[in-house]
Amino acid sequence: MIASWARVLRLWCVLTAAAVASIEGGCRTAAIDPPDLDVRDALPLSTESLPQAGTVTATLPPGAGMDAVRSRCVGCHDPAMLRQQRLTAQQWMVEIEKMQRWGAPVANDEKTRMADYLALTAGPDNTGFTPAIVAPLSPQAGRR
Numbered sequence: 001m002i003a004s005w006a007r008v009l010r011l012w013c014v015l016t017a018a019a020v021a022s023i024e025g026g027c028r029t030a031a032i033d034p035p036d037l038d039v040r041d042a043l044p045l046s047t048e049s050l051p052q053a054g055t056v057t058a059t060l061p062p063g064a065g066m067d068a069v070r071s072r073c074v075g076c077h078d079p080a081m082l083r084q085q086r087l088t089a090q091q092w093m094v095e096i097e098k099m100q101r102w103g104a105p106v107a108n109d110e111k112t113r114m115a116d117y118l119a120l121t122a123g124p125d126n127t128g129f130t131p132a133i134v135a136p137l138s139p140q141a142g143r144r
Contacts, residue, residue, distance in 0.1 A: 058083065061128065065117025068110045073099075082122050083129040089119035 058080035060066050073082060087095065092115040100106045106114070122129070 061121045063117050063121055065113040068114050069117055072104055072106050072110065072114065082118065083126060085122055086124050086126050087119065088124060089115045092118040
C-alpha cells in the first residue's frame with residue numbers, strides 16, 4: 001500500500017511540474033521522465049476526484065518579487081499553497097533557505113526580494129486567500 005502511494009505522489013509531482021512548466025513557461029523539473037512508472041498502477045483513484053476540465057488555479061498577485069517566486073517556487077508549490085501560509089518575512093526567509101538547501105535554484109541575491117514579496121502577499125495580514133473547494137476522495141474510489 002505504501003509503495004502504491006509513493007507512486008501516486010511521484011506521478012503527481014511529475015504531472016504538476018509539467019503542467020506548471022506549460023503554464024509558466026518552463027521549469028527544470030518538467031524534464032523528469034519516470035520510465036518505470038505505470039500510470040494505471042499509480043492511480044488508485046477515480047477520475048471523479050480530479051479537477052474538472054477548465055478549472056482555474058490560483059495565481060500570484062502582482063508585485064516586486066513575483067517573477068522570482070513564480071520561477072523558483074511555483075514549479076513545485078501551487079500559488080494557493082503559498083498564499084495560505086501567512087508567514088512573516090523572517091519566516092519566509094527560513095522557508096526559502098530550507099528550500100535552497102533542498103536544491104531549489106534560488107540565488108542568494110533573490111532571497112530578500114522573494115521573502116518580502118511573500119510576506120506582503122502571503123503574510124500574517126493576508127486576507128486574499130480563499131481555499132479551493134474540492135470533492136472529497138472516496139476510500140473505495142477506483143479500487144480494482
